[in-house]
Amino acid sequence: MGSFASLRISDKGLLVRTLSLTPAGPAVLPVDRTDASRIAPPPLARDRAAATDADLMAWAASGDRLAFDAIVGRHAERVLRVALRVLGDPAEAEEVAQEALLRAWRNAAVFDPRRASFTTWLHRIVLNLAIDCTRRRPAAPADLAAALDIADPGPGPEGLLAAAEDQARLHRALAELPPRQRAAIALASEGMDAAEAAAALSVSRRALEGLLRRARRLLGARLRGGEPE
Amino acid sequence: MTTAMRPDRFARRLETDGPDLATWPATERAAAEALLATSPEARRRLDAAMRLARAVEAALPRPDPAATARLRAAVAARIAREPLPAPPRRGFSPVFQASIGALAAAVTCAAWLVFAPPVSGSDPLAPLLQAAALVGDPL
Numbered sequence: 285m286g287s288f289a290s291l292r293i294s295d296k297g298l299l300v301r302t303l304s305l306t307p308a309g310p311a312v313l314p315v316d317r318t319d320a321s322r323i324a325p326p327p328l329a330r331d332r333a334a335a336t337d338a339d340l341m342a343w344a345a346s347g348d349r350l351a352f353d354a355i356v357g358r359h360a361e362r363v364l365r366v367a368l369r370v371l372g373d374p375a376e377a378e379e380v381a382q383e384a385l386l387r388a389w390r391n392a393a394v395f396d397p398r399r400a401s402f403t404t405w406l407h408r409i410v411l412n413l414a415i416d417c418t419r420r421r422p423a424a425p426a427d428l429a430a431a432l433d434i435a436d437p438g439p440g441p442e443g444l445l446a447a448a449e450d451q452a453r454l455h456r457a458l459a460e461l462p463p464r465q466r467a468a469i470a471l472a473s474e475g476m477d478a479a480e481a482a483a484a485l486s487v488s489r490r491a492l493e494g495l496l497r498r499a500r501r502l503l504g505a506r507l508r509g510g511e512p513e
Numbered sequence: 514m515t516t517a518m519r520p521d522r523f524a525r526r527l528e529t530d531g532p533d534l535a536t537w538p539a540t541e542r543a544a545a546e547a548l549l550a551t552s553p554e555a556r557r558r559l560d561a562a563m564r565l566a567r568a569v570e571a572a573l574p575r576p577d578p579a580a581t582a583r584l585r586a587a588v589a590a591r592i593a594r595e596p597l598p599a600p601p602r603r604g605f606s607p608v609f610q611a612s613i614g615a616l617a618a619a620v621t622c623a624a625w626l627v628f629a630p631p632v633s634g635s636d637p638l639a640p641l642l643q644a645a646a647l648v649g650d651p652l
Contacts, residue, residue: 296575360581376578381584393599504565507568
């Protein structure tokens with residue numbers, strides 16, 4: 285004999301699971317409050333635009349591809365931007381960003397919003413992939429400055445020329461940074477707080493501060509046209 | 514109450530936390546603001562850090578909108594063909610289970626070797642060996 289379970293609202297307004305085990309009558313089991321709050325609306329009734337990332341991921345984990353499409357719509361640009369800022373190569377960045385989003389889909393059921401925010405979790409995926417990608421590169425690093433399509437300063441007003449020179453120096457300095465320092469700078473520019481950025485990079489907060497300090501020292505020194513102190 | 518901040522500590526904070534004081538921890542921010550009110554050197558350092566932050570922000574690459582659109586389309590196409598996400602694995606990992614199994618087998622063997630009774634009393638060849646010894650069979 286099979287058993288049948290269904291959800292209904294009880295007389296007291298509580299969500300209860302009705303479990304019928306025997307023809308004699310249903311047994312009514314109270315449902316845990318947290319369990320009840322996690323019950324998803326049916327797919328056609330879901331407001332994906334208004335849903336939180338955590339809800340979208342929970343729905344995606346149950347096979348809702350539209351929910352994951354909403355996640356991609358929210359985060360694709362950021363994922364691509366972070367990958368590009370670590371890798372410097374637009375084609376590589378696109379590949380890494382695509383792989384990161386696919387991994388997020390495949391592991392949607394693993395994501396636990398109680399352990400990390402979705403953005404932290406997603407950044408960790410993309411940063412791991414991007415840093416791995418830099419390790420697989422041939423010995424000679426890609427010419428990041430060239431890949432960033434630096435404008436030739438050319439002739440022009442003195443201020444513009446100086447600004448363009450500063451930009452060129454910084455592009456070269458960014459290319460010179462080790463990948464993890466570039467990643468730390470990329471996360472800082474995304475406005476992530478230190479705890480989130482450290483979690484995304486899988487390092488301690490102290491280690492993150494060290495990465496940022498060394499990166500900013502080098503960038504500052506290069507901007508001044510010198511070596512870091 | 515906030516402890517006084519010295520310019521060198523302020524400079525270190527600028528390097529780790531950046532020049533946007535609003536993002537600093539509250540106590541550090543209050544100490545930094547007190548220092549800025551009195552120290553021209555701190556103000557000079559803050560200006561330099563802000564210039565650097567602006568320059569870095571301008572120098573960091575931004576993805577082309579067309580690349581973002583391409584990425585979204587590519588991911589949507591791949592997701593449409595992908596199987597549904599795998600359910601989270603419950604319980605112990607297979608490696609852990611195998612380790613526990615191997616350990617249990619080793620402990621069982623060790624216990625058997627230590628606690629098994631001696632077999633000499635029930636050795637089926639014992640009478641034959643004794644008889645052979647009596648008749649002087651060198652065997």
